[in-house]
Amino acid sequence: MRPEPSEPLVRETNCKTILNKSKLGDYSLNCYGGCTHGCVYCYARYMERFHPHEEPWGAFVDVKVNAVETLERQLRSAKPGSVFVSSACDGWQPIERERELTRNCCRLLVEHGFRPNCLTKNTLILRDLDVLAGHDARVAVTITTLDPAAATLWEPHASRIEERFHVLREAHAAGLETGIMFGPVLPFLSDDQASIDAFFERAAEVKVDAIWVDALNARPEVWPSVKILLERHHPDLVERYQRVLYWDRVRTAYRRGLRERVLRAAERYHLESRVSVISA
Numbered sequence: 001m002r003p004e005p006s007e008p009l010v011r012e013t014n015c016k017t018i019l020n021k022s023k024l025g026d027y028s029l030n031c032y033g034g035c036t037h038g039c040v041y042c043y044a045r046y047m048e049r050f051h052p053h054e055e056p057w058g059a060f061v062d063v064k065v066n067a068v069e070t071l072e073r074q075l076r077s078a079k080p081g082s083v084f085v086s087s088a089c090d091g092w093q094p095i096e097r098e099r100e101l102t103r104n105c106c107r108l109l110v111e112h113g114f115r116p117n118c119l120t121k122n123t124l125i126l127r128d129l130d131v132l133a134g135h136d137a138r139v140a141v142t143i144t145t146l147d148p149a150a151a152t153l154w155e156p157h158a159s160r161i162e163e164r165f166h167v168l169r170e171a172h173a174a175g176l177e178t179g180i181m182f183g184p185v186l187p188f189l190s191d192d193q194a195s196i197d198a199f200f201e202r203a204a205e206v207k208v209d210a211i212w213v214d215a216l217n218a219r220p221e222v223w224p225s226v227k228i229l230l231e232r233h234h235p236d237l238v239e240r241y242q243r244v245l246y247w248d249r250v251r252t253a254y255r256r257g258l259r260e261r262v263l264r265a266a267e268r269y270h271l272e273s274r275v276s277v278i279s280a
């Protein structure tokens with residue numbers, strides 16, 4: 001059973017821009033600041049530096065209430081391109097159900113010939129397949145582990161793993177390109193050959209078009225929360241994680257090994273041409 005998220009603190013804000021240049025495509029678009037999925041390894045935790053909150057990560061969300069009007073304005077002069085939705089939050093986190101900001105932004109993007117590259121851990125995106133279908137758009141989900149118990153620990157308020165595969169099947173059936181972000185791969189928990197093979201087997205089953213593999217990175221604010229989880233649930237792994245994250249030689253050897261296992265599995269399931277290994 002997944003823990004119910006407690007009511008988050010919601011703060012309404014106004015943004016000056018919503019379509020921003022990005023290294024992760026031509027643009028990125030985030031209708032929210034913060035994310036109530038509350039993933040332990042979330043790289044977006046660093047955003048708290050710029051928008052400080054007393055609440056812990058996962059317990060607040062800033063809503064950019066003028067997101068749609070801002071996008072409308074920007075689209076009058078922006079050159080069409082791919083738009084990563086979203087890079088610093090999950091655009092389909094629970095509050096999106098009532099606010100519909102990501103949905104309406106996606107609608108505008110496709111109407112103006114932009115290509116939304118959607119990445120989520122929430123089945124709410126199924127609601128918006130009607131907006132995306134028939135356009136140049138991609139629907140991708142993140143999967144860090146196939147183990148439901150581990151997923152509940154690391155991604156406490158995101159949709160279940162099987163629900164995310166359901167999203168891929170539905171998106172594929174709707175004629176959309178699909179993808180899986182396999183990452184961050186959890187050292188010593190989801191990175192052995194058997195786990196990686198099982199992941200690729202499932203990816204092949206849902207006929208996914210693209211797979212990105214990312215190792216765990218020691219991005220700012222990530223290690224403290226990862227360490228707390230490990231101390232509680234895997235105390236034997238604390239030191240091993242530290243070595244993989246911070247000792248250069250260990251990290252290099254670890255990533256080489258991970259890359260080899262990923263490529264072996266990709267070959268086994270004939271997915272070599274669809275895999276990009278980002279940081280492994």
Ligand code: SF4
Nearest residue numbers: 035038039042089090
């Ligand atoms: S879903 Fe993405 S943005 Fe949201 S907490 Fe998890 S990793 Fe962070």
